[in-house]
Amino acid sequence: xRAMVKRLQAxxxxxxxxxxxxxxxxESEFHINKDIEERGSVYACxxxxxxxxxxxxxxxxxxxxxxxxxxGIGVVRVAxxxxxxxxxxxxxEVLVWGGSGAGSTGIHVDADDEWAKEMYMEPQxxxxxxxxxxxxxxxxxxxxxxxxxxxxxxxxxxxxxGQLGLTDFQKRPLPTILTYFETDDDIRVRQMECGENHCCCxxxxxxxxxxxxxxxxxxxxxxKERFGARAEEKLYxxxxxxxSGLSAEPIIEVSCGAAxxxxxxxxxxxxxxxxxxxxxxxxxDFHS
Numbered sequence: 321x322r323a324m325v326k327r328l329q330a331x332x333x334x335x336x337x338x339x340x341x342x343x344x345x346x347e348s349e350f351h352i353n354k355d356i357e358e359r360g361s362v363y364a365c366x367x368x369x370x371x372x373x374x375x376x377x378x379x380x381x382x383x384x385x386x387x388x389x390x391x392g393i394g395v396v397r398v399a400x401x402x403x404x405x406x407x408x409x410x411x412x413e414v415l416v417w418g419g420s421g422a423g424s425t426g427i428h429v430d431a432d433d434e435w436a437k438e439m440y441m442e443p444q445x446x447x448x449x450x451x452x453x454x455x456x457x458x459x460x461x462x463x464x465x466x467x468x469x470x471x472x473x474x475x476x477x478x479x480x481x482g483q484l485g486l487t488d489f490q491k492r493p494l495p496t497i498l499t500y501f502e503t504d505d506d507i508r509v510r511q512m513e514c515g516e517n518h519c520c521c522x523x524x525x526x527x528x529x530x531x532x533x534x535x536x537x538x539x540x541x542x543x544k545e546r547f548g549a550r551a552e553e554k555l556y557x558x559x560x561x562x563x564s565g566l567s568a569e570p571i572i573e574v575s576c577g578a579a580x581x582x583x584x585x586x587x588x589x590x591x592x593x594x595x596x597x598x599x600x601x602x603x604x605d606f607h608s
Contacts, residue, residue, distance in 0.1 A: 360394040362387040362407060370403035371441035372418030378441065389443040390415070399457045399464075406457040406464060407443065414454045414466055415443040424464050424477030426495050448495045449474060460514035461578075466495065471508025471524060473498040481517040482558025483532035489558060500560045515576035521560065522574045527567070528583060529560040536608040538579050538594035540565060566591065 363384040364373040371378055374387035394410035404419035416425050421440030426448060429439070453469040463477030463484060474495040475484040482489055485498050501507050501523070511522040518532030518539060530539040534546070534555050540563045545554040563583075570586035580594030580601060592601040596608045 360390070360396060360410065361392065362390040362395050362398060362405075364405075370418050370420040370423075372400070372403045372405055374405065374417040374441070374443050376442045387417075387443060397456050399459045401459045401461060404459060406459055406466075408454050408457050408466070412453045412455065412469070414446040414449045414457060416446055417441065417443045424459070424462055424493075426464065426476045426493075428494060446495065456512070458512055458514040458576075460519070460576075461516040463514060463517075463519075465498075465512045465514055465519065467509055467512045471501075471510065473501065473509050473512050473521065475519075479558075480556075481533040482553075482556040483514075483517050483519055485519060485531045485558065485560050487559045489553070489556070498560075511574060513574055513576040513581075515581065516578040518576065518579075518581075520563075520574045520576050520581050522571055522583075526570050526572075528563040528571050528574060530563055530581065531557045531560050536579050536595040538576075538581055539563070540581060540593040 362374070363386055365381045365384045366373065368375065368378050368380045373381055373385070374389065375381070375385065390407060395407045396410050397408040399406045404423045405417055407415045416427065417440060419425060419440060421429065425440065426446045427444060449466060452474065454466045455469050456467045458465050460483060463475065463479065465473055465475045467473055475486065475498050476492045476495045477484065479486070479489050479491050484492060485500060486492070486496065501509055506525070508524045509521050510524050513520050515532070515538060518530060520528065520530045522528055530541065532539065534541065534544065534557055539557060539561070541561055542565065546557055566583060569589065571583050572586050573584040575582045577594070577600065580592065583591040585591070592603065594601065594608065596603065596606050599606055
């Protein structure tokens with residue numbers, strides 16, 4: 321009986337030690353995962369037909385799920401459109417995923433590379449922007465932009481409305497520097513935002529510039545078309561143009577919707593212009 325009692329006691333002690341070790345392992349894993357999460361991870365949910373959830377597949381998720389390849393890399397900024405995502409890390413790297421691999425990814429993909437065709441389902445680094453010190457990103461319906469710590473802007477994607485601001489209408493599959501602001505050392509871009517087919521930026525001097533599709537007054541230029549342009553290009557402003565109506569206001573932030581734009585002044589005033597449908601301009605009516 322004494323031997324049996326000793327064996328039972330030994331078995332119970334073994335189970336206790338095993339349970340303690342398992343608990344300690346769980347606690348250790350919890351702290352490791354907590355540390356990883358605190359260093360910047362992205363979570364996503366919703367439809368996933370274009371790989372926009374970054375999970376390596378095209379299955380939808382009904383709850384927020386960690387994008388595994390972003391865990392612990394210090395993501396500080398995320399921008400999305402209908403089916404594509406960009407992220408900027410604390411180390412100034414830019415990642416992209418989604419868009420079925422056919423959107424404005426900013427990545428060169430060999431059409432004959434079968435593996436490359438599947439890359440869009442998980443985050444990939446935009447190698448063309450490595451070393452450029454990216455600080456923020458924005459994405460429109462078919463174009464994207466990145467600001468750098470030095471005040472440079474890189475743009476890429478479709479350009480049928482001149483939304484890249486490069487003075488032409490040619491598509492740019494890879495990041496291309498916006499040269500308009502390179503001609504003046506005193507003008508650097510502080511913030512850059514993309515609408516559906518237009519862009520708006522704020523310079524270090526507090527000036528606001530816009531370009532792209534002028535429809536519904538989304539550019540804030542006070543005109544409905546570009547005078548002197550060919551008939552098929554009258555609605556498009558392919559170069560940054562100053563929003564002169566804000567020249568007397570110390571603007572500190574801008575934001576673009578699909579077809580409207582907002583600006584916030586240093587004094588707390590909010591300015592809005594563009595498509596007024598649904599009352600989105602906050603002006604008490606539905607006018608553009």
